[in-house]
Amino acid sequence: MLEGFYKLTTADYLYAALTAFVATQLILYFLRFIEISKINAREGVSYRESDRMMVIKKCIDMFPVETIYFRGKVFTKGMKVRIITLQKRIIEGELIGKNDMDILCIVAGQHIIAHEIEKIEDMTEMPKVLTKNNA
Structure with missing residues (x-):
């Protein structure tokens, strides 16, 4: 069973490590994106409303x-x-x-x-x- 590992070269190990690293980073990026989109969905209305109030205050000044x-x-x-x-x-x-x-x-x-x-x-x-x- 370990005979297959003995035939691998150093380049094969580096390629496998690099592939695992890239796959892990893609998964983490995807999870962060989902988390941020959930936060924006919950608080998006309050941000828009506060921006709207700021624009109305500027209009009152202008x-x-x-x-x-x-x-x-x-x-x-x-x-x-x-x-x-x-x-x-x-x-x-x-x-x-x-x-x-x-x-x-x-x-x-x-x-x-x-x-x-x-x-x-x-x-x-x-x-x-x-x-x-x-x-």
């Missing part, structure tokens, strides 16, 4: 004007608005503010949108929805 006058109507920061653009796109969200270049910032669902006031056709305040908790 769009400091809290009162917006649009075609005789007054809109303030935090209002829920419906905007119809010249391209007939409808944006519904919370007004963050305006900057000196007449650009609005709106948080619409999962998106943060900056849009020029000149390219807005209509802007209206959305009615507040009363729920059992805030009625």
Whole structure:
């Protein structure tokens, strides 16, 4: 039974050791990848939410004007608005503010949108929805 081992050369032993090392490293890399993907799956939402909050804070700094006058109507920061653009796109969200270049910032669902006031056709305040908790 050991006769087969006696016929092996030093190069054969080195090749076997190198193959075992590479196979072990591939298995360890695969296991680390699975572990990291599980961690990201559990905590991915909180990372995205914290990133979103950081972007909203930067928008508040970049769009400091809290009162917006649009075609005789007054809109303030935090209002829920419906905007119809010249391209007939409808944006519904919370007004963050305006900057000196007449650009609005709106948080619409999962998106943060900056849009020029000149390219807005209509802007209206959305009615507040009363729920059992805030009625």
